[in-house]
Each structure stands twice: as structure tokens, then as C-alpha cells.
Amino acid sequence: MQRVLVSLAVLFGATSLQAASPLEAHFAADPNQKVDAWYTGQIAKYTTDPSFNTQLTDYLPASDSVPSPAKALGDVSGAPNMLPRLKTVHDYFRLLEASSPRVKVFSIGRSEEGREMIAVAIADEKLLADLEANRERLAQLSDPRRIGLDDAKASELIAQSVPVYYITGAIHSNETGTPTSLMELAYRLTVDEAPYIRAIRSKVITLITPVVETDGWERKVDVYNWHRAHPDQQFPHLLYWGHYVAHDNNRDAMLASLALTRNVIDTYTGWHAQVLHDLHESVPFLYDNTVGAGPYNAWVDPLLVNEWQQIGWNNVDTLTRLGLPGVFTHG
Numbered sequence: 001m002q003r004v005l006v007s008l009a010v011l012f013g014a015t016s017l018q019a020a021s022p023l024e025a026h027f028a029a030d031p032n033q034k035v036d037a038w039y040t041g042q043i044a045k046y047t048t049d050p051s052f053n054t055q056l057t058d059y060l061p062a063s064d065s066v067p068s069p070a071k072a073l074g075d076v077s078g079a080p081n082m083l084p085r086l087k088t089v090h091d092y093f094r095l096l097e098a099s100s101p102r103v104k105v106f107s108i109g110r111s112e113e114g115r116e117m118i119a120v121a122i123a124d125e126k127l128l129a130d131l132e133a134n135r136e137r138l139a140q141l142s143d144p145r146r147i148g149l150d151d152a153k154a155s156e157l158i159a160q161s162v163p164v165y166y167i168t169g170a171i172h173s174n175e176t177g178t179p180t181s182l183m184e185l186a187y188r189l190t191v192d193e194a195p196y197i198r199a200i201r202s203k204v205i206t207l208i209t210p211v212v213e214t215d216g217w218e219r220k221v222d223v224y225n226w227h228r229a230h231p232d233q234q235f236p237h238l239l240y241w242g243h244y245v246a247h248d249n250n251r252d253a254m255l256a257s258l259a260l261t262r263n264v265i266d267t268y269t270g271w272h273a274q275v276l277h278d279l280h281e282s283v284p285f286l287y288d289n290t291v292g293a294g295p296y297n298a299w300v301d302p303l304l305v306n307e308w309q310q311i312g313w314n315n316v317d318t319l320t321r322l323g324l325p326g327v328f329t330h331g
């Protein structure tokens, strides 16, 4: 969640850096921000070492009208001994939509076993009202033949448009942190009044698919619940992480043989997103972006590779300067 917030803040920057403690000032909370004291206390209680937290996530904003993830989960995102069903995750995003004009939920298709996938747009009400017109402008920019390769027209469209930052979670159903963490990220983006969050809300459409592998997620929750009910027995591992495929479902973009691939590609291309940030869990500490070692597809523009590396290295630099240990990339 911290790295996503940093990525968003850097791309769609808030206040300019100031002389004293520039980074802390950049990410400062609104001094009048109401805080959810109970949720904030639970975050502190469950964080195994204070250095794993930063000012980005060490408090939860409170809202009179928008329910926090605790309403759906019964505890905070990331609490021990909790793995919610897909329905709980999706219902929470629809509750956000019902509670705030800054949230819209879109159904993006179904899995092999008929489970729904969703994409949740979060931005200022004004941006969400302009969603279709913005999409049409981005479509013209993405295929400049439609504007006769006219640079002046492109500049005009860019000035009128906001970019789309698409975040996806749990394509690997064994990597279980992202759905609940994205619930909390969505809540923070919806209600927090910190200047850098307000800048994100007013300058970008954040689009979130909390669970990509919806079939595999339900299987994983089954196994997890069985394990909790039989703590002394060896729990079975998932043969497939979804209906047909295990780990390599995230290589399926080469074939688009799986429903989840087609649904995500259709969303990414249909919204003309500038970034697709697919969240995983792997080695210890916080690994940010697969940059540096390659190999890169030879047909990807080197400018794009450079921008990708800029985001990754900036996240490492920023989170390290905020005191978070072990953030790395270049693997």
C-alpha cells in the first residue's frame, strides 16, 4: 500500500517540496484530519516492528459517512487469522460506492467458474462524471491516427485529460495480502484529506481490481479455513491456483487463454490506462517493480522501460528516506 501511494503521489504530485523536512512535509496529513483511533491502535498493535510503518499508513482517517474496512472484516486489513471470502471483498467496494460519490464499481467479466471480477474507479466526483469523455480523449491519444498525427490537437487533449492508474491484486491466489490491503487503500484514497491524497484524487483516476484470480481465491480461503480448523495436520497445497493454471497464470498474456487475462486486458485497453501495477508477494522485505535485470521485450519502447525504472527507483528512494527498511528493486 505504501509503495502504491508513493507511486501515485510522485506521478500526480501534490505540493512542491519545501526546505525543512521536505519529504515529511510532502506526505503530511491534513492538520484537521479526523482519525479513527481504534483502527489506528490496531495497526500499531499488529505491526511487528514500528520501523515497518511510516506516516503514509500510521493512522487511519475517520469518516462520518464512509465505512472503513473494519465494517466488512470485523478487524483491520491485515489482521491475523483472517482471510475474507470474495463476496466480502466485493461487497465492501460496493459499500464504498454507495457511501461516496468518489467511488464507482464496474463489473469486468466472469471467471471460468462464473465468479465476477470488478474494477473500482476512485477519483473526485468531477472526474468520475467526466469518465466517458475522458476515455474518448485517451482513446484518441492512444491511436494518433484518429487525430491525423496532429501534435497541437494531442497537446489540447492531454491538457483536458486525466490519466488512469490501474492496480490489480491476487492474480496469484496464494499471495493473500493484496485484497484487504487494496480495501484499505481504496478507503484512504476516498476519505483522506492530506494534500498529497487530494492531489491524487483530483489528478488521476485510480482503478482497482482487488482479486484477479477469483476462482483461486475461493479455493485458497477453503484451504486456509481447513488449516485453521485442523491446526495439527498438514494442509493440502493448491494444485491449481485457479481453474486451470497455477503460478503461470500471469504469463497468460502471451495467449489470453484464461478469462482473467482477457478481462484484465479488456479493462486495461478499454480504459486506456497509462500504468498497470500488478501486486505480488514474494521474497522478504519490500521488492518494488521488476526493473533493472530484464529481459525486456525488444518491441517495448526504451522510453517506457526508463519510465518504469524511474517509478521503481523513486519508490525505493522515497520509502527508504521515510525510514522503511529493506526496500529494494533491480532483481
Ligand SMILES: [Zn+2]
Binding pocket: 172, 175, 280, 281
Ligand atoms: Zn505472484
